Amino acid sequence: MSMPIPVPPCTIPINSTNNDTRVPSSTFSPNNDLSIPLPTSSDGLPINPSVPSSLPNDPTSTTIPLDKTNVIPTPSVGRTHQMKTRSQSGITKPKAYLATRHPLPESLIPTEPKSLKAALSDPKWLATMNTEFKALTNQKTWTLVPFTKDMQVITSKWVHRVKLNKDGSLDRCKSRLVAKGYLQTPGIDYEDTFSPMVKPVTVRVVLSLAVHNNWCVKQLDVSNAFLNDTLNETVYMQQPPGFVDSSKPDHVCLLHKALYGPNTSLINHFISALNAQFSLKDLGPIHYFLGVEVYRDHHGMYLNQSKYITDLLTKVHMEGAKSCPNPTSFISKLSLHDGDPFEDVTLYRSTIGALQYLSLTRHDVAYITNKLSQFLQAPTVKHWEACKRLLRYLKGTLTEGIWLRPTDNLHLKGYTDADWASCIDDRRSTSGYLMFLGDNLVSYWSAKKQHVVARSSTESEFRALANAATEVQWLLSLLSELQISQSKPPVLWVDNQGVTALAANPVFHARCKHIEIDLHFVRDQILAK
CATH class of the missing domain: 3.30.420.10 (Ribonuclease H-like superfamily/Ribonuclease H)
Structure with a gap:
């Protein structure tokens, strides 16, 4: 004989429409039994009721048949199925290094003077100017001669720069006296112009040979290397601003040597011979050369330009931009007449010029840079957006470069x-x-x-x-x-x-x-x- 179980008052909703009799898990004991008091016999033992053969049709009935087949068990806390995570399978996401240096605060970096008066009033910049002027006189770069009216005299100016290391720390302050060569007349003051510069291919070939033969590559800095080239033409220049000879104020400088003309060497066993001829500074094993960071170990040599990229991002105010995984999404669809004209043409041209120098170590951006350089004459807003997308890609790949291995x-x-x-x-x-x-x-x-x-x-x-x-x-x-x-x-x-x-x-x-x-x-x- 079946008997109904009286249900105490509770807040368990019973849906009379779909006969939903689900009970919250809090009403179940750990062994999935109902925590409902059952009637007991006279001896105190609980009576086990039987389940009726048919469910009541009255939706207002307050009796619930105890049928464990209708009870949803409590979910198990432990794992009940086979599961393998990505870390267990050896699948890991590559680390993205978005910062490789810690630059000094702007308050600790010396300010580059914008005028001669500001440079002469600052002791540290005055010291660098004295060092440069002393090097010029020691190299006998010019002699003072009286001025005549038939002389074509050019002027000069001081250029001041703050040199930073690859990690953003201060290296030194440097001043250089430069002649205003644009005042010279072609065919009279000069015949040809030439700027000797090593090709990037030559650098990579030499470094590849060094890795292949396990050579030690030394890095040297030739002080005032540009003073070692003799001029063939007669060039007159005014005395350097701030360093006019008080005894000969009306004289001009007859230049004997060029103010520019690199003369460097990277061969270790020539250091002593070069030091006898030039004033050298031994920088140790090659580590930072032409804006390229060089890392060497027993696996080979790694070249990248993370500092150069970081400086470029700072220049265009994109140091806080998000990285981009793919810079070529719409580069092939760019056209000369696509979009509104970009207002700051100089910014676009200077940025593309800076990107071209990345060809030293980043062959992955060569095609995109070439494509963007086709719009230098009249860039549009869409071209600049493509350029910024490339810069965001570079931010996410700061440490990318090339490996030179044995x-x-x-x-x-x-x-x-x-x-x-x-x-x-x-x-x-x-x-x-x-x-x-x-x-x-x-x-x-x-x-x-x-x-x-x-x-x-x-x-x-x-x-x-x-x-x-x-x-x-x-x-x-x-x-x-x-x-x-x-x-x-x-x-x-x-x-x-x-x-x-x-x-x-x-x-x-x-x-x-x-x-x-x-x-x-x-x-x-x-x-x-």
Whole structure:
């Protein structure tokens, strides 16, 4: 015989519509039994009721049949199924280093003087000017001669800079006397102009050879190196501002040596000989060179420009911007006439110029920088947005660079490619190549817009191959000068069957007459090997 169980007053809702008789978990004991007092017999033992065969149809009934099949058990606290986390599987997210240095507060960094009066009134800048002037006189850079009316005299000025280390700390304050060369007349005061500067490819090749041969690379700073070049022309300059000879105030300087002309060396066993000729400062093993941070261990040498990128972000007021994982989302769709004109043209041009210097260590931004540099004449707001997206990408990849590792051989090989008619304004193609010395990437000025419109993908690929062949010839001459011989001919890889057929086939095709020069140049290089 079944009997109903009286239910004490409670706040358990009973849905009469869908017969929902769920009970909160708080009303259950740990063994999933109802915590409801049951009736007892005369001897104090609980009576086990039986479940009725049919449920009551009256929705207002206050009796609940005790059927454990209708009771939702309390969820188990422990794990009841097999689970494997990402950390257990060895899947980890790469760390993103967004800050690699701790710059000094602005209050601790000396202020660069903007005028001669401000520099002369500051003891530390006056000391740097005296050091520079003493170096100029010791090198016999000029002699004082009386002024005549037929002299073409140029003026000079002082330039002051605060030099910082790669970690943002103060290195030194430096003053330099520069001549205003723009006042000279071509053909009278000078014939040619030239600024000697080492090519980035040369730096990477030399460092790659140092890693391959386990050489120790020393870094030297030649004090006043620009004073060691003798002038061939007659140049007159006014006496330096603030350092006029009181006994000869009307005299001018007849320059004997140039105020610019780098003269450096990186070979360790020449230090003593160089020190006898020049005033040298030994900076120890190479660590910061031409804005490139150098880290070396037993695995090789790592080059990056994190400080340079951080300074660039600060210059454009983007040091607090969020990083961006992909800078090329819409770069191929940019056009000359896309968007409203950008107001600050100088800011856009200076930023793109600064980005081009990143080619020393960042080959991943070469194509994007080349694309953005095509709009220097009249940039738009959309072009500047693409530039800022690239800067945000650089912020998230501050420590990215290139590895130079010991390699089994020094064979020269290259890879070349071109995107046919990619520019939506004039349908010109962009050439690209990568050059490896062994396993080390040494040359990747890989984004140059072709000068003519290619009428086929074969034509655009062949022009890219011709540019790469020219780079190979230059690298061979550089290696020859460094006394590095190649045991076998260099190899150029190209992914176009038409190009490989034309390069190897001696039969001239009339349909390729417009690329005949590049065709014969590449073919001559193949036959020469």
